[in-house]
Amino acid sequence: MTTExxxxxxxxxxxxxxxxxxxxxxxxxxxxxxxxxxxxxFTKRDRARLKLILRGKxxxxxxxxxxxxxxLYHMNDGQEAQLSKTYVLAExxxxxxxxxxxxxxxxxxxxxxxxxxxxxxxxxLAKKKSSAA
Amino acid sequence: MTTExxxxxxxxxxxxxxxxxxxxxxxxxxxxxxxxxxxxxFTKRDRARLKLILRGKxxxxxxxxxxxxxxLYHMNDGQEAQLSKTYVLAExxxxxxxxxxxxxxxxxxxxxxxxxxxxxxxxxLAKKKSSAA
DNA sequence: CGTTACGTTTACGTGCGCGTCAACTTTGCT
DNA sequence: AGCAAAGTTGACGCGCACGTAAACGTAACG
Numbered sequence: 603m604t605t606e607x608x609x610x611x612x613x614x615x616x617x618x619x620x621x622x623x624x625x626x627x628x629x630x631x632x633x634x635x636x637x638x639x640x641x642x643x644f645t646k647r648d649r650a651r652l653k654l655i656l657r658g659k660x661x662x663x664x665x666x667x668x669x670x671x672x673x674l675y676h677m678n679d680g681q682e683a684q685l686s687k688t689y690v691l692a693e694x695x696x697x698x699x700x701x702x703x704x705x706x707x708x709x710x711x712x713x714x715x716x717x718x719x720x721x722x723x724x725x726x727l728a729k730k731k732s733s734a735a
Numbered sequence: 736m737t738t739e740x741x742x743x744x745x746x747x748x749x750x751x752x753x754x755x756x757x758x759x760x761x762x763x764x765x766x767x768x769x770x771x772x773x774x775x776x777f778t779k780r781d782r783a784r785l786k787l788i789l790r791g792k793x794x795x796x797x798x799x800x801x802x803x804x805x806x807l808y809h810m811n812d813g814q815e816a817q818l819s820k821t822y823v824l825a826e827x828x829x830x831x832x833x834x835x836x837x838x839x840x841x842x843x844x845x846x847x848x849x850x851x852x853x854x855x856x857x858x859x860l861a862k863k864k865s866s867a868a
Numbered sequence: 869c870g871t872t873a874c875g876t877t878t879a880c881g882t883g884c885g886c887g888t889c890a891a892c893t894t895t896g897c898t
Numbered sequence: 899a900g901c902a903a904a905g906t907t908g909a910c911g912c913g914c915a916c917g918t919a920a921a922c923g924t925a926a927c928g
Contacts, residue, residue, distance in 0.1 A: 610905070621905080626886060640893070641905060657842055660835065662795035665885075674849055682860045689853050692846065699843050702793065706836050709790055713829055716807055720822050727815045743875070754875085759916060773876060773923075798915075 607636070607643040617652055627655065632669050650675070661702065671695055740769070740776040750785055760788065765802050783808070794835065804828055 610621050627633045628642070632655055635642035644652075651672055658668040674692045677685050743754050760766045761775070765788055768775035777785075784805055791801040807825045810818055 620887080622886060622888085625906090630885095639895095640907095641895095657838065659885095660795065661839065661842070662793060674846075674853065677853060677856070682857065682864075685853065685857055685860070689850065689857065692850050692853070696843065696846050696850065699839060699846070703836065703839050703843065705790065706794065706832060706839065709794070710829065710832050710836065713807075713825065713832070717822065717825050717829065720807065720810060720818065720825070723810070724815065724818055724822065727818070731815075753917080755916060755918085758876090763915095775875085792915095 607645055608649070610642050610644070613644045613649075613652075616649070617656065619652075619656075624652075627652070627665070630665055630669065632665060632672065647676070661699070740778055741782070743775050743777070746777045746782075746785075749782070750789065752785075752789075757785075760785070760798070763798055763802065765798060765805065780809070794832070 608616065610624060613619075613624060614621055624633065624635075624642070624644075628635060633644070633648050633651055635644045635648055637643070654672060654675060655665070655668050658671065659665075663671075670691055673684075673688050677688050741749065743757060746752075746757060747754055757766065757768075757775070757777075761768060766777070766781050766784055768777045768781055770776070787805060787808060788798070788801055791804065792798075796804075803821075803824055806821050810821050
């Protein structure tokens with residue numbers, strides 16, 4: 603088997619974060635490393651969660667928002683009430699992401715337009731320059 | 736013509752931001768409202784910029800990053816050096832946005848999978864409940 | 869003329885997401 | 899036994915993006 607657990611340094615190297623960040627996420631209840639004596643050991647579950655955390659951050663979600671969503675990915679043992687509550691949260695999140703995707707596509711389109719305009723401008727300047735030489 | 740300029744309150748209502756935010760953006764050189772006496776008047780240009788600012792924020796860009804990019808949308812009078820510099824910045828930004836889009840699509844896919852799994856679990860619970868009645 | 873409404877500057881306060889010591893165990897060499 | 903490496907828990911600090919309160923200007927209205 604590939605290493606079952608990672609110590610804090612291995613975890614940091616694997617995800618390019620600092621120890622401080624991992625401890626901070628644990629304090630915020632985003633990660634739950636097990637303890638070997640006093641030291642933290644990060645499980646496969648923690649690695650999956652951290653991946654989602656970092657992705658969520660890139661999308662502009664707060665750690666608190668992310669914390670709530672992480673439950674969706676680990677609702678193996680939830681009771682029905684908790685499960686459906688989480689499911690509703692996930693629906694909202696999905697809607698938010700799809701809205702973000704639509705807006706992102708629009709923004710990309712606009713930026714491309716602007717860049718085409720800028721490229722033309724640059725071409726004109728280059729032309730002027732060469733004819734003036 | 737529709738109102739040429741907006742005062743601060745109209746601007747706030749139009750974009751759902753606070754006066755503090757608009758003044759803050761001006762201090763950070765993201766907006767350049769003209770002055771009528773001491774009061775700010777927001778032009779069409781300011782409205783276009785604010786729209787881009789708010790969008791940029793939703794995508795997780797910092798105000799400083801956004802400030803640099805706003806130049807691309809107003810590089811009417813730039814010299815070639817400045818122009819091509821801005822163009823390069825825009826290329827980077829475009830790449831970042833397209834990467835973000837790809838990752839977003841992946842995340843949406845995964846979330847949908849998880850939700851399907853959750854839906855099934857919920858269905859099972861519902862079934863058990865009805866058979867137990 | 870007062871006061872009410874709207875805007876202004878100045879400046880300190882706040883929440884988030886960590887960075888950065890300091891002081892202390894624990895572990896593994898040698 | 900000694901000592902360095904790696905990890906730990908506080909606790910304070912910091913940059914960002916504003917919130918918020920204080921004190922002031924000014925234009926309009928009754």
